Amino acid sequence: DQQVKQNSPSLSVQEGRISILNCDYTNSMFDYFLWYKKYPAEGPTFLISISSIKDKNEDGRFTVFLNKSAKHLSLHIVPSQPGDSAVYFCAASDPGTSGTYKYIFGTGTRLKVLA
């Protein structure tokens, strides 16, 4: 059973507009959330993160929002650029029983920014 879900496999957005990528999770024990970006033939690269005690974190064009009551987070990219076209993975940090903090990844959303 998937604990981290990205229900939109793909998203197309016009250059200059806002991109909103969504992620839902089921485990209230997750204490940290991260977004990764992946280009073809490359490994994922860390983009932005948020602690479960916060509801917003901003870094330049990227903002992550966390709604703990809804167990939902979203990544906003404003303005979107063609270079943002990639697959975006949401990940949740699971402390587990031994405190080793594994990540649970979603299935990814492919973002295409149209010029």
Place this chain on the structure above:
Amino acid sequence: DVKVTQSSRYLVKRTGEKVFLECVQDMDHENMFWYRQDPGLGLRLIYFSYDVKMKEKGDIPEGYSVSREKKERFSLILESASTNQTSMYLCASRRTGFSNQPQHFGDGTRLSIL
């Protein structure tokens, strides 16, 4: 800047072969991880190691084993390769076991089992 290097970008092996995937990181990170990425399934954790000679099973360890004899190197072993192990394999490292430390990934090994 953190560098995680996977020994091969592409690999083709035959069913029944023993396959070794190697990963090296240059930042003295304690934690290392092996994932596989499949379409529609995202990244799934196979094994991870939180220190030298320490390992823990991830979500899909069946058919795999790992070795970590030195801090910088983490090897994934397919004991007897099967066609359902054809996948993209990603290695990652992380400085410590705390949740706010991001993992750094290598560029992946695309493995095909014929």
